[in-house]
Amino acid sequence: MHGPWTRGLHTCRIRSSPLQNLIIAIEDKGRKSCSSMATTAENEVSALKQKLQDLVKSIVDNDDYPVQAANEAIHALSTLKDLKCTTPLSTNLDDSGVPSHYRCPLSNHLMSDPVILTSGQTFDRPFIQNWLNRVHGMCPQTHQVLSHVILTPNFLLQSMISNWCKLSGVDIPKPVFDIHDEQVTEAHRHRLRSLLFKLSLSVSEQKEAAKELRQLAKQMSGIRSLFGNLQMIQLLIRPLSSGTASVDTDLQEDLISTLLNLTINDVNKRVFIENESVITVLIDSLKCGTVETRSNAAAAFSSLSSLDSNKHIIGKSGAIKPLVNLLEEGDPLAMKDAGSALFKLCFARENIARTVREGVVQVILGKIVDHVLVDELLSLLALLATHAKAVEELVSHGGVRFLLDILRDNTEERIQENIAVILHLVCCHDKEKREEIKEEEMVHSTLSKLEHNGSSRAKRKASSILQCLGIDYSTSRYTQISELVRVKGTVGLNRTKELQYYTLKTHYVESDGNELVEECSLVNVTINEEENKIE
Incomplete structure (x- = not known):
């Protein structure tokens, strides 16, 4: 079951700063020819140095300098350091012989730890992590501002790179962890303690502290690692512990977004799930809050569900019902995150039954009728259909005929594949529905056409369905x-x-x-x- 649950939907729009545009320009130039790249890079670096010089001068000469000037100076200096320090990851490798799809678009070197962004692009972990820290969550290739910065390991590509290295006699590059990451200093720790203390003060001070905590958790992995204990988490969610109904909506949004950013850390995933208060706060935020709050709460559950052990705990916590409700009632910005969380949770088989009991099959069919997230929801339905109860729900709501109609008129590869998977599972579970599918085939030859014209996976499933129906085409492959x-x-x-x-x-x-x-x-x-x- 293929599912495009990798693209974040609740993308915010921001105005890019001149420094962000300059960094993007440098990265775009890095993908051109070596000769022009050298000249252009020198020009860009010179411009960056000049900007840094102007910023520093304005800070030194003006006691009342704006905070934005200091931030841009820090980013400019960090970018110059990155350009200076970037080196190949393998000393015995001539990068000119590395296939382009094995290179990191940022470093142009063979990737050691490929990861996927929510934009669908793959990068080497240390380089993209540093980029995200500097440029506030913007994809360097698509320039899309990402809804969250969870990095998903690309194990398939990593295996392909490993095999290529062995065949080419090249040393497999060793992963480099946080080679450009900002070090957490005692000043950072002191500031963090101060911000957590402010969360116990007036609402205005809580809001100010929460906004800064959100940015720190988004930009610095070192800060995220400091939340790997229960005491720190309790201090963070204290303003939400009395329930979300009476909490300022902006404060709730910033704290839930902070929790989402903190779940990027694998240690935090384990610590958070052991704290019932965190789960309660996230469930409450699924039910009540701004669109971004509800969306980020769902995204946090999706991130936490990356660990198999967490899937079982979340399934038992009562989170599935509000996730299904959000999928049904939510703004389009939140629906995809709710669907992503449900998709991951349902890889724990007992969660499929829980999800089906909450009426998700009917919700999915209704959304598909309205042409909402058709591709993504068919992926979820294909996973659910491995359970007999889901097939019963699908059949009782007229889903088989509906899916056959879509399959007959749709040419999108992934949609065809997932519908074929679902129909194959229907044939396995429901003997009576085989006749309905067989009647459809006799009139429209939908499956035989798919067997000849679909993708390899769709062809296999179509062939399997036809043989299950007792239809034997001599041309079957x-x-x-x-x-x-x-x-x-x-x-x-x-x-x-x-x-x-x-x-x-x-x-x-x-x-x-x-x-x-x-x-x-x-x-x-x-x-x-x-x-x-x-x-």
Whole structure:
């Protein structure tokens, strides 16, 4: 099940500063030819030095200098340091021989720790982390201001780079951690303690402190690491501990955004989930607050759900119902974050049942009818459909006919793939619906067309559905052999039902002899043990 839950939707619009434009210009020039790059880079560096000189002079000469001038001077100096310190990550490698898609767009060197931004672009972790710290969450390639700066490891690309290095006789680059990160000084620690203390004072002082904490947590990973203990977290969320109904909305928004930024740190993910107060505050903020507050609360749950152990805890906490409600009622800015959180949570199988009980299938179908987040919600529905209860809900709300109509008229690859996955699971779970799908096929040949014209994944699923329906096209490219493998014992449920876990292994053999095996977990299906097939 492919899902584009990687793009942050609640993107804010800001006016880029001259310094940000200058940094972007330097990075854009870095992707041009080496000869022109050298000349242009020198010009840009000279301009940056001149700007720094002017800023420093204005600060020195004017006792009442603006804070913005100091901030821009700091950023200019940090950028000059980055340009000075950037070096190749592998000493025995001629970068000219590295495939372009293995290079970091920022450093132009072979990536050691590739990560994906919410914009969908991949960079080397230390370089993009430093960029985000300096340029306040703007993607250097798309120039999009990111809703949050959670970095997702690109394990597939990392594996490809590793294999390429072995085949090319090149040392695999060692990951470099925070090579440009600002060091947390005692002054930073003192300032942090002061800000946390201000959260216990008047509302105006709380709002001022929360706004600064939000920026610090966004820009400095060192600051984020200081929140890895329960006491610090309790101080941070203290203004929200009495409930969100009476809290100033701007204060709530800044504190929830701070929590979201802090969840980037993996240690914090574990610490936060152990604190019931954090979960309670996030759940309350899903229900009540500004659009950005509700969206960031959902994004925080999505970030926390990156750890498998957290999925189970969040599922039991009562967060799923307000996430489903936000998906149904929320502003478009919040819906995608709610969907992303639900998608991650449902990789813990017990959370699928919880999510289905809250009526998510009907919500998803309603949104798709309204042409809202069709691609993303079909990905979520494909994951949910591995559970029999989700298929029952889908069938009872007329979802099969609706999906067939979409499949017949839509040519987008990922939408076709996910609908094919869902229909295949319907065939596995519901024998009666096979007839409806078969009737559709006899009239419109929807699946046979997909088998011949779709992506490789869509073709395999279409072929599997056709064989399940007993329709044998002589031109079929695939021969399918399926087997059911029990992966867990039968579990008693309410003393009257039995819950059975199986894996459906499907072997696809192409006409040229290549074989592909796909596995799909099925829950709560009825099995004919003697014939080893789904009833």
